[in-house]
Amino acid sequence: GAVVSQHPSRVICKSGTSVKIECRSLDFQATTMFWYRQFPKQSLMLMATSNEGSKATYEQGVEKDKFLINHASLTLSTLTVTSAHPEDSSFYICSARDSRLAGNTGELFFGEGSRLTVL
Amino acid sequence: AQSVTQPDIHITVSEGASLELRCNYSYGATPYLFWYVQSPGQGLQLLLKYFSGDTLVQGIKGFEAEFKRSQSSFNLRKPSVHWSDAAEYFCAVGGTGSGYALNFGKGTSLLVTP
Numbered sequence: 001g002a003v004v005s006q007h008p009s010r011v012i013c014k015s016g017t018s019v020k021i022e023c024r025s026l027d028f029q030a031t032t033m034f035w036y037r038q039f040p041k042q043s044l045m046l047m048a049t050s051n052e053g054s055k056a057t058y059e060q061g062v063e064k065d066k067f068l069i070n071h072a073s074l075t076l077s078t079l080t081v082t083s084a085h086p087e088d089s090s091f092y093i094c095s096a097r098d099s100r101l102a103g104n105t106g107e108l109f110f111g112e113g114s115r116l117t118v119l
Numbered sequence: 120a121q122s123v124t125q126p127d128i129h130i131t132v133s134e135g136a137s138l139e140l141r142c143n144y145s146y147g148a149t150p151y152l153f154w155y156v157q158s159p160g161q162g163l164q165l166l167l168k169y170f171s172g173d174t175l176v177q178g179i180k181g182f183e184a185e186f187k188r189s190q191s192s193f194n195l196r197k198p199s200v201h202w203s204d205a206a207e208y209f210c211a212v213g214g215t216g217s218g219y220a221l222n223f224g225k226g227t228s229l230l231v232t233p
Binding site: 041042091107110112113115 | 155161163164165209213221222223225226228
């Protein structure tokens with residue numbers, strides 16, 4: 001199956017700094033990627049839809065100035081948590097759909113996730 | 120809006136026993152339904168998916184799920200659970216097109232006892 005890679009898998013930063021998380025589709029192109037956030041023992045919450053070559057679409061309640069998303073190529077989307085605070089500590093997961101799949105079957109391929117800890 | 124409900128937050132089963140995890144969806148048309156599994160600290164792995172056709176879907180690791188439109192359900196089953204099946208299980212619903220994300224249920228945590 002298609003592979004989505006996230007980096008870094010774990011990051012610890014000081015409060016007030018910015019952190020960038022990369023999401024790459026390794027063997028397919030993805031015009032659209034999705035960023036989810038997962039709190040401990042909870043479900044995945046969609047943060048934003050990342051569109052190649054255009055602005056991301058953010059879900060209600062997600063601060064676009066706090067969570068900057070850039071989708072500069074068909075295989076790379078980045079999430080930058082700006083001026084991070086302890087409440088931003090979470091597990092961030094990206095996903096992408098392989099648009100080549102016949103019928104666009106709706107399946108999303110997920111990265112391994114990135115655990116952010118803000119001190 | 121499309122959504123899924125997983126009524127059971129935690130389920131404990133004995134190794135070798137059968138398993139059924141419940142999932143109910145809310146969607147006007149025929150939904151695209153998925154079951155994913157997540158081990159601690161890991162990403163999500165697709166177990167199986169339903170788009171159309173045969174309502175009984177076979178997946179990986181011996182899992183299957185049955186789509187029942189009359190009950191708006193898509194329950195996950197396994198006839199004999201292994202200790203390695205202990206994980207978090209998520210049901211999800213999605214639409215077609217590259218711009219459609221998946222909406223996830225809150226998950227069911229499966230504990231397998233000896």
